[in-house]
Amino acid sequence: QVQLVESGGGLVQPGGSLRLSCAASGIIFSIYAMGWYRQAPGKQRELVAAITSGGMTNYADSVKGRFTISRDNAKNTVYLQMIGLKPEDTAVYYCNARRVGASEWGQGTQVTVSS
Numbered sequence: 763q764v765q766l767v768e769s770g771g772g773l774v775q776p777g778g779s780l781r782l783s784c785a786a787s788g789i790i791f792s793i794y795a796m797g798w799y800r801q802a803p804g805k806q807r808e809l810v811a812a813i814t815s816g817g818m819t820n821y822a823d824s825v826k827g828r829f830t831i832s833r834d835n836a837k838n839t840v841y842l843q844m845i846g847l848k849p850e851d852t853a854v855y856y857c858n859a860r861r862v863g864a865s866e867w868g869q870g871t872q873v874t875v876s877s
Contacts, residue, residue: 764788764866766857771871774847778875782842784857784868794861796833796840800853800873807856811842824850847875 770782782798797812811821811831819831830843840857852875857868 764859766859766866766868768855768857768868768871771855771873773874773876775877776848776875778847779843779845780847780873781844782855782857782871782873784840784842786838786840786857786859789859789866791838791859792835794859796831797858797860798831798840798842799856799858800851801856801870802853805853810855813840844873847873849875851875 765787767785768782770780772780774780793815795812795814798810799807800810801807809822810825811819811829813819813831813833821829828844828846831840833840844851852873854870854872856870859866
């Protein structure tokens with residue numbers, strides 16, 4: 763019923779850019795807070811960026827100034843624009859949708875930053 767589908771990942775060189783997209787269905791998108799998380803092999807999943815239903819954003823210190831989260835409620839889509847990518851950004855990136863009493867996850871998209 764609920765689906766979050768990430769896209770836009772891939773292989774990029776250090777210093778490069780990618781834009782991730784997460785298309786949601788089966789939820790009233792506009793009332794959900796949305797977030798991007800990432801998980802590297804052998805490490806815990808961490809919050810990268812979040813945006814509330816009202817448009818307020820928060821970022822992990824490691825990505826501030828490089829990543830931008832945004833949402834388009836008309837398209838039921840949340841984005842993560844990533845610039846100045848570093849090898850340490852390599853991870854599977856997951857989309858999350860949450861409200862009181864509910865939290866949904868996508869399957870993830872791989873981002874690899876390597877020369």
